[in-house]
Amino acid sequence: SYVLTQPPSVSVAPGKTARITCGGNNIGSKSVHWYQQKPGQAPVLVIYYDSDRPSGIPERFSGSNSGNTATLTISRVEAGDEADYYCQVWDSSSDHNWVFGGGTKLTVL
Amino acid sequence: EVQLVESGGGLVQPGRSLRLSCTASGFTFGDYAMSWVRQAPGKGLEWVGFIRSKAYGGTTEYAASVKGRFTISRDDSKSIAYLQMNSLKTEDTAVYYCTRVDRGYYFDYWGQGTLVTVSS
Numbered sequence: 001s002y003v004l005t006q007p008p009s010v011s012v013a014p015g016k017t018a019r020i021t022c023g024g025n026n027i028g029s030k031s032v033h034w035y036q037q038k039p040g041q042a043p044v045l046v047i048y049y050d051s052d053r054p055s056g057i058p059e060r061f062s063g064s065n066s067g068n069t070a071t072l073t074i075s076r077v078e079a080g081d082e083a084d085y086y087c088q089v090w091d092s093s094s095d096h097n098w099v100f101g102g103g104t105k106l107t108v109l
Numbered sequence: 110e111v112q113l114v115e116s117g118g119g120l121v122q123p124g125r126s127l128r129l130s131c132t133a134s135g136f137t138f139g140d141y142a143m144s145w146v147r148q149a150p151g152k153g154l155e156w157v158g159f160i161r162s163k164a165y166g167g168t169t170e171y172a173a174s175v176k177g178r179f180t181i182s183r184d185d186s187k188s189i190a191y192l193q194m195n196s197l198k199t200e201d202t203a204v205y206y207c208t209r210v211d212r213g214y215y216f217d218y219w220g221q222g223t224l225v226t227v228s229s
Contacts, residue, residue: 033215035154042206042219043146043154054217086154090214095173098144098156098216 002091004101011107012077020104022070022087030089032070034063038083047072082108111135111218113207118223121197129192129223131207138188139163142210145181145192147203197227
């Protein structure tokens with residue numbers, strides 16, 4: 001079963017850059033997707049196929065993926081970015097074909 | 110505007126059954142695969158199951174944790190996806206989200222979720 005590892009929490013001051021990592025064995029060979037979930041709300045797709053942004057998602061959100069780590073980068077962080085962030089991949093060998101990371105709580109100081 | 114609206118959640122005793130519905134609008138439902146994702150209270154996201162569009166056979170996939178107990182189906186004429194949950198366990202307690210699947214690999218739209226509580 002494929003495992004995605006995220007740090008439980010990341011803290012950043014407003015206006016700074018937040019980086020949330022997602023680790024997995026040779027994850028660079030897979031496509032990684034990222035979701036933002038604010039308290040009491042459904043998740044929202046913010047990055048797909050490693051670095052593409054859906055319409056309506058600010059350019060401040062970007063993604064990269066190489067080796068054993070994928071990264072979601074949020075530039076010029078705002079208070080409204082405070083949320084849980086989940087990475088996700090599709091893995092044909094897993095008993096959960098669509099695999100999520102454990103999630104990272106982003107706190108804006 | 111794409112909308113997914115789940116219904117059918119509630120309190121159910123262990124061992125009983127429940128059927129969730131997901132009513133879609135704002136897109137051609139039959140053209141897309143659909144999936145269910147759940148989130149236990151205070152926990153992360155867990156994929157539950159997936160149904161392909163009829164063009165790809167309408168076949169299903171399930172997480173090991175629900176395989177043999179849960180069944181996903183779809184009625185393209187009504188733009189509804191279903192999640193039939195049998196032999197429910199306390200560990201199935203979660204908010205269940207209906208999602209649209211894009212290109213088979215990621216969830217581009219989510220419903221607001223419906224809470225299923227399995228308890229005696």
